[in-house]
Amino acid sequence: MEQASKLSDRVINAIQKDISQGKYKPGQKIPAEPELMVQYAVGRSTIREAIKTLSMSGILRVQQGAGTFINESVQAESLDQRLRRADFEEINQVRRMLDYEIVKLAAENHTPDDLHEMRLQLDQRKKAILEQQYQPCMEADIAFHMAIAKASGNHVLADLYRSFTNVIRDFFAKRDTQSISHFAISHHTHEALYKAIKSGNAKLSRQAMEDILDNNY
Numbered sequence: 001m002e003q004a005s006k007l008s009d010r011v012i013n014a015i016q017k018d019i020s021q022g023k024y025k026p027g028q029k030i031p032a033e034p035e036l037m038v039q040y041a042v043g044r045s046t047i048r049e050a051i052k053t054l055s056m057s058g059i060l061r062v063q064q065g066a067g068t069f070i071n072e073s074v075q076a077e078s079l080d081q082r083l084r085r086a087d088f089e090e091i092n093q094v095r096r097m098l099d100y101e102i103v104k105l106a107a108e109n110h111t112p113d114d115l116h117e118m119r120l121q122l123d124q125r126k127k128a129i130l131e132q133q134y135q136p137c138m139e140a141d142i143a144f145h146m147a148i149a150k151a152s153g154n155h156v157l158a159d160l161y162r163s164f165t166n167v168i169r170d171f172f173a174k175r176d177t178q179s180i181s182h183f184a185i186s187h188h189t190h191e192a193l194y195k196a197i198k199s200g201n202a203k204l205s206r207q208a209m210e211d212i213l214d215n216n217y
Contacts, residue, residue, distance in 0.1 A: 007042050007046045008042075008046050008049040008050045008053065010040075010042075011036075011040045011042055011046060011047065011050035012050045012053055012054060014040055015030075015050065015054060015059075015060075016054075016059070019059070019070060024070050025070060026070050026071065026072045026073070027069060027070060027072045028069065028070050029066075029067045029068065029069050030060070030067070030068050030069070030070065032067065033047050033048070051068055055068075058071055058073070059071055088171055091164070091167055091168075091171070092213065094164075095164055095168075095213070096210075096213050098157065098160060098161055098164070099145075099209050099213065100206050100209060100210075101152075101154075101157065102148060102149050102152045102154075102157055102161065103148060103152075103193065103196075103197060103202070103205040103206055103208070103209045104202040104205060104206060105151075105152035105153060105154055105157070106148045106149075106151040106152045106153075106197050106205065107196065107197045107199075107200050107201060107202040107204075107205040108200065108202060109151065109152060109153035110151040110197060110198075111151070114147065114150065114151035115151075115197075115198055117147040117150075117151075118144060118147045118148060118151070118194055118197070119194065121140050121141075121143040121144035121147055122140075122144055122190060122191065122194055124136065124140035124143075125137055125140035125141050125144060125183065125187065125190065126187060128140055128180075128183075129180055129183055129184045129187060132180055133180075134179075134180055137180055137183045138169070138172045138183075141172075141183060141190075142165050142168060142169065144190065144194075145161070146158075146161065146162065146165065148193075148197065149161035149162070151197070185215070186212060186215055189208060189211045189212045189215070190212065192204075192208040192211070193205060193208035193209055193212065196208050
C-alpha cells in the first residue's frame with residue numbers, strides 16, 4: 001500500500017499536470033472534494049493534504065464557503081519542471097530527435113575550438129573510466145555532449161539540450177553508482193561520434209549517435 005505522503009504527492013503532480021495542460025486555468029474553481037476523490041482515486045484526507053500543500057506553495061487558493069481556485073498568478077510549468085516528471089522513455093525519444101539534428105549540424109559547423117573541447121571531455125571520460133570514478137565520468141560525459149550541442153552553432157538547440165542535462169544527471173544517479181560499466185561499454189561509440197563529427201560526415205555522426213542512444217539503458 002502506498003503511504004499517504006506518496007499518494008498526496010501523486011495527486012499534487014496530477015493537479016499540476018492538469019494546470020500545465022490547460023484543464024484548469026488561472027482563477028478557475030477546481031472540482032469539490034468528492035469529485036476529486038473519484039477523479040484521482042484517493043481518499044478525502046489525501047485530497048485535503050494535496051490541496052493544503054498546493055495552497056501553501058501558492059498554486060491554489062482556498063476561499064472559505066466558495067471553494068478552491070487556481071491562483072490567478074500561477075505560472076505555467078517550466079520546461080525543467082516538466083522534464084523532471086517525464087518518464088525516461090519520453091526523455092529518450094525527445095533527446096533522440098534533438099541529438100540527430102545537433103550532431104548533423106555539429107559535423108557541418110564545428111570549429112577547431114569545438115573539437116578541442118570535445119576531445120578534452122572525451123579524454124576526461126576515459127580517464128575517469130580507467131580510475132573507476134563515477135561522478136567525474138558522468139560530468140565528462142554530459143560535458144562532451146554539451147560541447148557537441150554548442151558546436152551545432154544553433155543557440156536554441158544548445159539551450160534546449162542544456163535543459164536536458166539535469167534530467168540526464170537524474171537518470172545517471174538512479175543507476176548503480178558503484179559501477180562504471182555503462183560508461184565503459186559505450187566509450188567506443190563516443191569515440192566514433194567524435195571522429196564522425198571531426199570528419200564532417202553528418203550521416204556517420206547520426207549513426208554513431210543512434211548507437212549511443214540505442215544502448216542508453
